[in-house]
Each structure stands twice: as structure tokens, then as C-alpha cells.
Amino acid sequence: MILQRNDIEQLDQRYRTAFVNSLAGFRQAVLVGTKSIEGHSNLAIFNSLIHLGANPALLGLINRPDSVQRDTLQNIKDTNEYTLNYVSSKHYQKAHQTSARYEKGISEFEKVGLSEEYHHSFTAPFIAEAIVKIAMKLEEIIPIPINGTILIIGSIQQVSIDDVLVKEDGFVDLSSASVLVSQGLDAYFSTSMVGRMAYAKPD
Amino acid sequence: MILQRNDIEQLDQRYRTAFVNSLAGFRQAVLVGTKSIEGHSNLAIFNSLIHLGANPALLGLINRPDSVQRDTLQNIKDTNEYTLNYVSSKHYQKAHQTSARYEKGISEFEKVGLSEEYHHSFTAPFIAEAIVKIAMKLEEIIPIPINGTILIIGSIQQVSIDDVLVKEDGFVDLSSASVLVSQGLDAYFSTSMVGRMAYAKPD
Numbered sequence: 534m535i536l537q538r539n540d541i542e543q544l545d546q547r548y549r550t551a552f553v554n555s556l557a558g559f560r561q562a563v564l565v566g567t568k569s570i571e572g573h574s575n576l577a578i579f580n581s582l583i584h585l586g587a588n589p590a591l592l593g594l595i596n597r598p599d600s601v602q603r604d605t606l607q608n609i610k611d612t613n614e615y616t617l618n619y620v621s622s623k624h625y626q627k628a629h630q631t632s633a634r635y636e637k638g639i640s641e642f643e644k645v646g647l648s649e650e651y652h653h654s655f656t657a658p659f660i661a662e663a664i665v666k667i668a669m670k671l672e673e674i675i676p677i678p679i680n681g682t683i684l685i686i687g688s689i690q691q692v693s694i695d696d697v698l699v700k701e702d703g704f705v706d707l708s709s710a711s712v713l714v715s716q717g718l719d720a721y722f723s724t725s726m727v728g729r730m731a732y733a734k735p736d
Numbered sequence: 737m738i739l740q741r742n743d744i745e746q747l748d749q750r751y752r753t754a755f756v757n758s759l760a761g762f763r764q765a766v767l768v769g770t771k772s773i774e775g776h777s778n779l780a781i782f783n784s785l786i787h788l789g790a791n792p793a794l795l796g797l798i799n800r801p802d803s804v805q806r807d808t809l810q811n812i813k814d815t816n817e818y819t820l821n822y823v824s825s826k827h828y829q830k831a832h833q834t835s836a837r838y839e840k841g842i843s844e845f846e847k848v849g850l851s852e853e854y855h856h857s858f859t860a861p862f863i864a865e866a867i868v869k870i871a872m873k874l875e876e877i878i879p880i881p882i883n884g885t886i887l888i889i890g891s892i893q894q895v896s897i898d899d900v901l902v903k904e905d906g907f908v909d910l911s912s913a914s915v916l917v918s919q920g921l922d923a924y925f926s927t928s929m930v931g932r933m934a935y936a937k938p939d
Contacts, residue, residue: 534902535855536895541793544906550790551906556868556895557787557795558822558910559917559927561761583786583798584760586883587753590744592760595786595796619761622930633936644939652738665759672882679876679889680789686882692739692759699737703747703754704920707761714762714917714927717907719934722927724762727825730922733836736847 555717562628562715564647565594566616566658567608569637574649574658576641577605578631580715582617583684590689591672592617597682604637609685613671614656618663620647622713625721652691659693664710666693704729758920765831765918767850768797769819769861770811772840777852777861779844780808781834783918785820786887793892794875795820798885807840812888816874817859821866823850825916828924855894862896867913869896907932 541549563582567575579602583593596606609615620628627645635641642649648661652668659666669687676683698706707724714722744752766785770778782805786796799809812818823831833848845852851864855871862869872890879886901909910927917925 534897534899538793538891538893541892541895542791546791548906549793552902552908553790553793553892554787555906555908555910556870556892556897558764558766558785558868558915560763560787563761581786582761583784584757584763585798585880585885587756588745588749589883590741590752590756591883593798595788625930626933629933630936633938635938639938665761667759675878675880675887677788677878677887677889680792680794682788684878684880684887686880688741689744689756689759690741692744694737696737699755703751703758704923705755705758707758707919708923708925712761713930716910720907720911720932721930722911723930724917724919724925724927727828727916727924727926730829730832730924732922733833735836735838735842736833 551717555720559714559716559722561619562713562721564618564620564628564631564660565605566618566660567605568612568657569608570611573638574640574642575604575608576631576647577602578628585686591686592669592689594685595682596685606683606685609671612656615669615687616657616659617667617669618660619665619707619712620660620663622711622721622723624662625713628713629719629721655691664694664712667691754920758923762917762919762925764822765916765924767821767823767831767834767863768808769821769863770808771815771860772811773814776841777843777845778807778811779834779850780805781831788889794889795872795892797888799888800885809886809888812874815859818872818890819860819862820870820872821863822868822910822915823863823866825914825924825926827865828916831916832922832924858894867897867915868910870894
């Protein structure tokens, strides 16, 4: 099928949301852990993790201010701290359940059945079961005027990961640990490597 | 292992680049097709596709001005048009080879062995072999001052995809077509679905 811009605009709203979100392809499923200034733990799934640079090591997240991610954004603004956690594909149901609109003050950790873990000098909670745990410091919030979304930019403060997953050249072998991948609003995947390539040169 | 910010900064540069890029996780491999004002076709792999919104349907790309993506950025600025193409995992070597620094004026389509395809009223080239072909119009370029990268925002003008991949609710089943996923600078994957979930509600 070929859909023109017009056709997409005229789709039923739920159909269009599912279509465009899933059309944007596969992405890393990341659970963002934060603490409110009142001390409540919060955990929310995002599927918009962006690599911005390696030196300094910067990652971005896209946030929709009107979504369940609202509490996460507020906590990041209030505390300047957050954690990024990747879980195994076997935890996909728990990961998805963090997208429910729990009331502020309710901990998604408790509700979905994942354990909080704390690291020295960092107040935001990690997921104990996570395969990758990254401590982040807020660096910048960039508004995207065209549709009111926000780009949250943070710097990596700490990375916790099993030694066996980090290869000799620095490559992090997430696939062998069956790290969870998402697509669209509700689909979850594991991966199989088809290959690694050498640095590409003109032939 | 636990790496602190300091440890990451002191890593060997190539190791750090591989580590932080791959740490950012899995993402959609997307081949961006453009045409220069001189009429030369260009094709370059990006691994930074971002879903920004469904209505209007907006997608973002992160661009490093000092990279091989430089020609793509210039062509997008000059013509306001580009295409996004997802290929099968069996084409991973061709997809990767588009990251080589070919001279301006050399067509990566020819060099890597993928075919150009043109759609009515759109001058940027698509990949004939692609599973998903999206025509984009440039909407906005947002500079990210912290490290000199750029967020390219475009609106979806047209989507071409086999009917059987679009499910009843609008979900695009990329996994069943073995659409290529990337991680870091050089690793490629296919996916297996672990599940789709209903809209999550508080219990």
C-alpha cells in the first residue's frame, strides 16, 4: 500500500497512533528511575533513548509533557538525577506495566514487581534485576516547538554491567543477555545478531 | 563492572566510542536517501531515528556535522526532501557499506549494490529493495549546543509498505519481514517478538 500524508491524517486516531509509532521501528526499551522531592520512587518505560555523543557521554530522551512520563520529567527537573535501566526480555510484561497511569506517590517498582537498588552518592533508584544500569545527570532540556515535545539531555555518571558482556574492543553485547527491545506502544522483542562489520572504507 | 564518569573519560578513544555507542542500545537501522542540487544520489545509514509524534506524523534524526552524514545534511537543507528506507537483515553488509566516506558525487546506491527507485512528485531516491519506504519533508533543524549535534525534524509525506505487514489495528509488523536493527557502530540484528501487550491500566 501507498499512504499519502493526507491518508495518514484521515486515519482513525487510535489506528494512526499505532501505525506511526510502530512505523518508527525498533528501539531500546529503557526504564527510567527517579525519586520525587517527597521521596517517592517512580519508574516509567521510555522508547526514545538517543545516543548523542561518546565524549562527553551524552544520552537523550524524548518526553511528551501530557503523558504518563510527566512525573518522570518533574522528578528529573527537581533532582537533576535519573537512572536508565535495561531489562531482560523475560521481564517485558513488568516493563510494559510501568506505562499505566498510577497516581503520583505510588511506586511502579512495587506495583509491577521489580526491586529498587541504590548506589552510593546517588538518590535515584535503579532496578536490581536490570542487565544495564546507568546513572544520569540532567544537562539540558531542549523544547521542540513543532509539537510540544521535549528533548532531555543527560550525561552518563556511572555504568553498571556484568564484565562478560563487555567485549575486548568495548562493544556491549546486549543481545547475548536477551536485552528487551520495543516497537510502537506495546510490542516487545529479543534480538539475534546477524553480524558485526569492520569500519567501512570506500572500495 | 562499575565504571564512573571519570573512568569513561579516561578510556582509550576507540574503546570509549564503541562502548558508549553500543551501550545506547538497539535502534532502527535507517538508510537515508537524498539528491544533491547537482543531481547526485546519496545514501547513508543512520541509527538515530526518533519518533516525535503521530499527528502530525513527525520523525527526527540526529546528525553529526563532522561525519559522513555531512553530505546528507547538506542535501536535505538544499532540497527539503529525503527518504527513509528500512531493509531486510540479509542486506546488512550493503547497509553498513553506505557508512564509508565515498567522495561527494559518488552514488552509494551503485557502490553498495542497492537500486534507486523514484516516486511521483518526489525527487529524492528510495531503495527499491527496501521493506519500508518513507518520503520525508524537512520541517525544522534544531541545534544541540552541548556537543554540536543537530536534530533534523521532518514530516511524513508518503509511506510505501506491503499490505500484509500492516495489522488490523495499524501495527506495522517489521519483525516478520526481518527488518534490520543496529547497535553501536557496526553490529546488526534481526528480531523475534516476545509479545504484544494491551494498553496498561493501574491494577
